[in-house]
Amino acid sequence: MTNRVALAALVVFALLPLVGSAGLTADLAIYFAYALFAVSLAFVWGQAGLLSLGHGVFFGVGAYAMSILTLGMTPGLTNVHSTWLGLVGAVAASALAAGLTGLLCFAGKGLAGAFFGVVTLAIAFIAERLATSSTWLGGLNGLMNVPPITLGLNGEGRAIFDALPLYYISLGILAAVMAGLSWLLAGRFGALLAAIRDNELRIWSLGADVRRIKLQAYMLSGAVAGLAGALFVTQFGFASPSLIGFSLSLDVLIWVAIGGRDSLIAAALGAIMVRLLESRLADLMGPVWPLALGLMFMGSVIFFPRGLFGSMIAALERPGRRQDS
Amino acid sequence: MERLAISLLDGTNAVLVLMLVSLGLAIIFGLMKVINMAHGEFIMLGAYGLMALTQAGLPFWPALALAPLIVVAIGLVAEELVIRRTYTRLLDTILATWGLSLVLRQAIILLYGPGSHAVAAPDLGTVALFGSPYPAYRLVVMGLSLAIIAGTVAVFFRTRFGLAARAVIANRDMAACLGIDTRRLDRFTFAFGAGLAGLAGAVMAPLISIDPAAGLGWLVPGFLAILVGGLGSLAGPLAGAAGIGGLDSFTSTLASPIAAQLVVFVVAIAVIRLRPDGLLARRRREA
Amino acid sequence: MPEPALIIRDLVAGYGDGIVLDGLSLTVGEGEALALLGRNGVGKTTLLKTIMGLIRPKSGEIRFRDRRIDGHPPFEIARTKIGYVPQGREVFGELTVEENLLLGDLKAADAALAYEYFPALAAKRRDPAGRLSGGQQQQLAIGRALMGRPALLLLDEPSEGIQPSIVADIALILGRIVRDTGLALILVEQNIAMVLALCTRAAFIDHGRVVGEETAGAIKADPDLVETRLTL
Numbered sequence: 001m002t003n004r005v006a007l008a009a010l011v012v013f014a015l016l017p018l019v020g021s022a023g024l025t026a027d028l029a030i031y032f033a034y035a036l037f038a039v040s041l042a043f044v045w046g047q048a049g050l051l052s053l054g055h056g057v058f059f060g061v062g063a064y065a066m067s068i069l070t071l072g073m074t075p076g077l078t079n080v081h082s083t084w085l086g087l088v089g090a091v092a093a094s095a096l097a098a099g100l101t102g103l104l105c106f107a108g109k110g111l112a113g114a115f116f117g118v119v120t121l122a123i124a125f126i127a128e129r130l131a132t133s134s135t136w137l138g139g140l141n142g143l144m145n146v147p148p149i150t151l152g153l154n155g156e157g158r159a160i161f162d163a164l165p166l167y168y169i170s171l172g173i174l175a176a177v178m179a180g181l182s183w184l185l186a187g188r189f190g191a192l193l194a195a196i197r198d199n200e201l202r203i204w205s206l207g208a209d210v211r212r213i214k215l216q217a218y219m220l221s222g223a224v225a226g227l228a229g230a231l232f233v234t235q236f237g238f239a240s241p242s243l244i245g246f247s248l249s250l251d252v253l254i255w256v257a258i259g260g261r262d263s264l265i266a267a268a269l270g271a272i273m274v275r276l277l278e279s280r281l282a283d284l285m286g287p288v289w290p291l292a293l294g295l296m297f298m299g300s301v302i303f304f305p306r307g308l309f310g311s312m313i314a315a316l317e318r319p320g321r322r323q324d325s
Numbered sequence: 326m327e328r329l330a331i332s333l334l335d336g337t338n339a340v341l342v343l344m345l346v347s348l349g350l351a352i353i354f355g356l357m358k359v360i361n362m363a364h365g366e367f368i369m370l371g372a373y374g375l376m377a378l379t380q381a382g383l384p385f386w387p388a389l390a391l392a393p394l395i396v397v398a399i400g401l402v403a404e405e406l407v408i409r410r411t412y413t414r415l416l417d418t419i420l421a422t423w424g425l426s427l428v429l430r431q432a433i434i435l436l437y438g439p440g441s442h443a444v445a446a447p448d449l450g451t452v453a454l455f456g457s458p459y460p461a462y463r464l465v466v467m468g469l470s471l472a473i474i475a476g477t478v479a480v481f482f483r484t485r486f487g488l489a490a491r492a493v494i495a496n497r498d499m500a501a502c503l504g505i506d507t508r509r510l511d512r513f514t515f516a517f518g519a520g521l522a523g524l525a526g527a528v529m530a531p532l533i534s535i536d537p538a539a540g541l542g543w544l545v546p547g548f549l550a551i552l553v554g555g556l557g558s559l560a561g562p563l564a565g566a567a568g569i570g571g572l573d574s575f576t577s578t579l580a581s582p583i584a585a586q587l588v589v590f591v592v593a594i595a596v597i598r599l600r601p602d603g604l605l606a607r608r609r610r611e612a
Numbered sequence: 613m614p615e616p617a618l619i620i621r622d623l624v625a626g627y628g629d630g631i632v633l634d635g636l637s638l639t640v641g642e643g644e645a646l647a648l649l650g651r652n653g654v655g656k657t658t659l660l661k662t663i664m665g666l667i668r669p670k671s672g673e674i675r676f677r678d679r680r681i682d683g684h685p686p687f688e689i690a691r692t693k694i695g696y697v698p699q700g701r702e703v704f705g706e707l708t709v710e711e712n713l714l715l716g717d718l719k720a721a722d723a724a725l726a727y728e729y730f731p732a733l734a735a736k737r738r739d740p741a742g743r744l745s746g747g748q749q750q751q752l753a754i755g756r757a758l759m760g761r762p763a764l765l766l767l768d769e770p771s772e773g774i775q776p777s778i779v780a781d782i783a784l785i786l787g788r789i790v791r792d793t794g795l796a797l798i799l800v801e802q803n804i805a806m807v808l809a810l811c812t813r814a815a816f817i818d819h820g821r822v823v824g825e826e827t828a829g830a831i832k833a834d835p836d837l838v839e840t841r842l843t844l
Contacts, residue, residue: 051416053423104594117419118360118548119594125545126586133583246541250427257420291431298424301417302410485718492704492715499702502664503715504690504760 001317003182005309006265010175017167026163030235031275032170035268036177036228038255042267043181044221045256047190048214049197053117054124055225055252060131060244061097062090062226063233067143070150070234073136081147082154087230094226095219102215121246128245142240149234166235173231177224178264184220193217254297260310269309330455336574338463338532341470342525343570344563346543347550348477349521351562354551355494356514358415359408362422364547365540366429367519370396371526372535373433376444385447393523399429400519404512412511426540433537441539446531466528473524478559490514546573549593555603564605569593615642617764617796618663623672623682625662632658634820635672640764645790645797647807647828650817651842656800657699659817660766663798664696665689676764695762699769699800701753705742709733712741712752716759726755729785747778754782758789764796771803783809808832816841 017025037059044050069086072078101123105116132140149160149169160166184190192213233239242248252271259270274293282289304311346368353361361367374392379385403425411421449465451458481487492500493507501507525543533539546569554565569589576585596604618640626632632655640646648656661667663674665686674682681689690696704712713723713733727734730751736744741752750770757765767786771779783806790797790810801807807814808828816824824841831837 049416051419053419104598115360115548115552117416118545118552122545122549122590125541126590129583129586250423253420253423257424287431287435291428291435294424294427294431298407298421298428301420301424302407305414305417485714488707488711488715489718491707495704495706496702498666498686499698499704500715501686502666502690502696502698503756504687505715505718506687508685 002263002265002313005313005316006178006182009265009269010171013171014168017164022163025167027276027279028272029163029167029170030232031272032167032174033228033232033235034252034255034275035271036174036231037225037252038259038267038271039174039178039181039264040221040224040228041252041256042261042264043185043224044217046261046263046267047185047197048193048217050214050218051117052120052218052221052249053253054120054122054127054246054249055221056246056249057101057120057124057127057244058094058098058222058225059229059232059248059252060127060239060241061222062094062229063239063243064131064137064143064229065090065093065226066230066233067146067239070147071143071145073143080154081150082152083147083150083234084153087227090226090230091223092226094229095223097226098219098222099215101222102218106211106214106218121249124244124246124249128241131241131244138240140241142238142243144238146233146237146239148237170231170235173227174268177227178268181220181224181264189213189216254293256307257297258300258308260307260313262306262310263313266307266309266313270307273308331457331459332574332578334454334459334463334467336571336578338467339574340567340570341467341474342529343543343546343550344474344566345470345521345525346547347554347562347566348474348559349518349525350547351551351556351559352477352490352521353515353518355556356490357408357412357511359412359418359515360422360548361515361518362419362544363403363426363429364518364522365542365544366426366433367396367400367522367540368526368529368543369433369535369537369540370399370429371523371528372444372530372533372539373437373442373526374523375527375530376442376535379444389527392527393520396523396526397516397520400516400523401512403519404515408511408515426544430537430540437537439537441534441536443535444530462531466532469528470525473521474563477521481559486513546570546589549589551603553593553596553604555600555606557603557606561603561605565603568604616640617642617644617677618798619673619675620659620663621673621675623659623662623669623674625658625667625669625672627658627667631670632820633662633669633672636817636821638815638822640796640798642763643790643794643796644813645799645811647811647814648798648800648817649807649814649838649842654817655820656817657768658820660696660698660768660798660800663689663766664694690760693761693763695757695760695765697750697753697757697765697767697770699772701746701749703741703744703749703752703756705740707741708738709741709744709752710737713756713759716756717761720759723755723759725761726759729758729789730755747774747782750774750778750782751785754786754789761793762795764798766798768800769802770799771801771806779803779806786810804831804835804838814838818842 041052041055044052066086068074069089070081070083072081074080101120105119131137137143151158160169196210196213229243255271255274256267258274260266278289285292300307306314346364350361350364353359371392374395375388378388378391407421407425408418411417446462449461452461452464481490489500489505490510493505493510497507550565550569551562553568554563555561572592573585573589576588616639620636620638623633623636624631636659650656658667662669665684669682672682673680676692676694679692681692710723713726714720732748733751733755741749744752770782787810797810799807799811808831812828814826814828814831815822826837
């Protein structure tokens, strides 16, 4: 059912620019990057049961890596401006960051789920402080004038500014990554992750190395988040410490909680929906908007643990049949 | 020499307040298995409460006594509306309290704006210590913190209520079978933890910059202190807070606050990796 | 037949979605000592836990002194004067003997009531309960339940893991307690000697139901009776 919903959503979004405004198209192009970020969290949380409260770190690392590589700031490689290298670098850097975090947290007895979350939060906190105090990274203002996606091998060639091609590129990347992750989850890796999420004791008997699998899942999630960050920064134009820290980590958590943690498509739709609502309502409601969002978040955790889209998908699955918790 | 003495005193101050924070967090977690991500906001509410009461005309000391009670009330409401509905799902209580933290922060911003505020300390003059004047209020803060910590320990180990709490922490089901109303104890405990946080915030208010986001600066060190010290006893969080707080003050003075955060984090993680149950965890003797 | 104290009717209960008790009915009279016999896994412990409120029944009724107690939380059931000594004792290892006992009655001035029946505990009142031997912990667990002055005591495998001489001592003390206080007793036990020392009646449990009853006298007269009943 989730695959069918995802496919339907893809068709809808593919056709949307034909009827939507140019502004909507431009906005959605960026929201797809956020959606990709949400997917990375849903993957590691909903599927593997690892609640990462500081996931913004990987998005930010990807954004900063992309910026550094395309701005020609790479130490020793100052004539590198390549979008392609930037993407590779972003994914690698964030996967590495996730790997280090994972080694820290999963090794030995491993940190119990709840405290794992707090440690990831602490990392996000510190990472933001470090980014703010680093002059090389632009301090509080961050790195500006990050070039857009440029098709040439090293920053020359056609630059993509227009909303419509950016829209389809973002959507394409989002769809491709989701398809890839879904394929992974449908196979043995997904079964192992589910076993870890539900009951680790059982998995020892399957002969699998729990720590290694958690690490792999976490690094994959970090890589996807980094890709999202890179994609974001090419459209947004600058990378700042707020991308690496605590408030974006909280944002993505809210999107996935409200959308639904159990499936990638629910999380993606959650991100898009919340951002759309925010862009329309935030100005209207002023400072009341964050409060309303917080209440929605709390409400969804307490009353709709499957999330809005998650609940809808579950209802579509077997109408009338009660799901077991 | 004087600067060192002052730094030591300030450091001790910070450690004692962190102890208050960690104690509240540990008690709530130990008894209810709830990770209260809104603990930092409870601290800030204590500070804002003091500010509001003094602005309304109340003299400082009555305001100091009243502000934590405001936070206790908020804590009771939160326990009923948020915690009670999620505490069968452990990870979701983290999210629910994280959401509560956001809501409380935003509520403060709505009432007082996003900027920072200040409250004046009562004019108690200075005390000559190690040859230089030290603000007497800071000494009062230290004394109050010590008293509260001692009082909490006394309640836990010398009262029947504390005995019941220790039993619930050790074996909730068995305690219930002995007639202990664990639900009511939960409510009490959460309110007590909130009150401890509110008191910490109110007492610190004249010494810090009161802004909505400041609470987070206490949450993370508070949890690290618990992880480092261990949750097996009350001594664990206190020892952890002493270690973390001390290291933080020390590095902060020697290098910089940002270096301090980094060092504290790295050391904390190293300790947790080496001793996952915390430094003071007792080896469990199976009955 | 004494006044019924505990009446269980068609009780259905289990863990999660599973069913362990499958329409169990049982009556225990005031001051009566009833043994529950059965192979492992038939639902004896589940029954005690359900009476105590640790497990919520799916259907059926439990009445104690004419008040329904099914579905109530454990602390309320404890307060209706039902005491519980679980399998494995579950003493609070980090607390002292005296603290354990006082938890049985937080309003009590002291633990004299328990020490009267278990004088060996008085000597160890300040020791952490975790340091006691198995037999002493069993005495502690019973003493703790006794502090609440129960009208009905649920005992789950008290002789498990304890050497026979201590078991005999405990049986004697329990006998005294029953005679002195008139409390009713439900005893889950494999040790037939203990059963015969304390109980007047035995109910046989199989597949989550009561499949038969015998008096203690009948069992004493025919030692093979229990074996026969259990293998049917």
